[in-house]
Amino acid sequence: MGSEALIVFFLAGVILVAGANFISNLISHKSDNPQKREPYESGMPTIGPTWVQFKVGFYLFAILFLIFDVEIAFLVPWAVVYQEVGTVALVEIIIFLFILGLGLAYAWKKGALKWK
């Protein structure tokens, strides 16, 4: 099977979730009361809004992730052709990873890797 396999598997996933939801709705016992429709927070009523500005630390790691993820995207083609290209590829990757290592060291020194 060619790349249409992905479409088939995508549809299969949709059918699995939608179908099981449908069957579950059909056969499940239903009862309703106001308490049931509140968010479950260990029996306490919710205080204040939940959708607030979240801690900035997560954002910092997301940015760092972005840098290194793009780097992986750069490294993949290099890894595939490495055995054919040989010495030039080795020298280039040492330079590339050295610069990246400097970047990581800079982030480390600045305290970006520290969870506050």
Place this chain on the structure above:
Amino acid sequence: MYSSLIITNNIHSWVLSLMPAAVTGITEMMMIAMIYLTVFAVLGLFLVLMERKVAAWFQLRIGPNRVGFFGMFQTIADALKLLSKELTGTDKADKFLYNLAPYFLIISSLMALAVFPFSENLQAFDINIGIFFLIAISSIGVIGVLLGGWSSNNKFALIGAMRSGVQTISYELSVGLSLLTMILLTGSLQLSEIIEVQKSGWLIVQGHIPAVIAFMIYMISGTAETNRAPFDMVEAESELGAGFHTEYSGMKFAYFFLAEFINMFIIAAIGTTVFFGGWLSPFGITESIPWLGVFWFLLKAFALVFLMMWFRWTFPRLRVDQLLTLEWKYLLPINLFNIVLMAIIVWLNFTIQF
């Protein structure tokens, strides 16, 4: 597709005799989708049972033993129970995103399952960028977790989802880089070609020292990426209720549960394919019987799954800061160094080949 296996040829000719050639392709595709869905569900049920049995074994308990033979049907009973439970939800939730989240998880794990070569030619889709595809598709699952946690409008769920986000994206780097280290040996991203290369020794033997380091990093970060203990702050029961799926009930909860276990199998299956020769038998002892490949593949994959379950009962849960320190200050620099080491070894031809 399964050209070397006689049974699929028989099925193909049988389907051809029933209907015109144009419809055959679609029919066969639907058959494959059905087979994979069945495998998906059975695998999920079996892994849940295995987890409970292994947990019981580690704690000197018996584990589930009431339903069926040695409790074999326990998880099937559980699945039926979950199916018959009411689908509740909160009024405050963002309904659309709340219902959308399970689709992301299930579809991403199902699509990842499509590219594995379970045996020679027994593969739904032999994509030429296999490893890259797997890295990409496995990072889509986290969107489901984030959506589910955020849209629930529950503080436990929100905290769980945010932790899951930062944890998964961090450890994805290590998964990608450690697999990349092994690509240096194969020179191809296609999973069937990676296995072809391993006919002269499994990659973990071919690459010796850097390969072993890469495998250790891969298993640690793979465990973290599936949000399993000791990296399970995402759904830390003692802190967050049930974490990101606190607001999900019945079948909707079952999707998250199923996807988590299938992801565990996927991590083990990638590890099997890349490090331990996939469906190849040790020293080629059963090379003349091709269908035994499935047995070897599953044996190796379940051995790695067992390793991940072993982790769970060995290590205490980490804090968020310890987790991020482990990834960014240890695994990532070691990984970058390891790539250079592997590059030098390949350059000097120091690989071990039989």
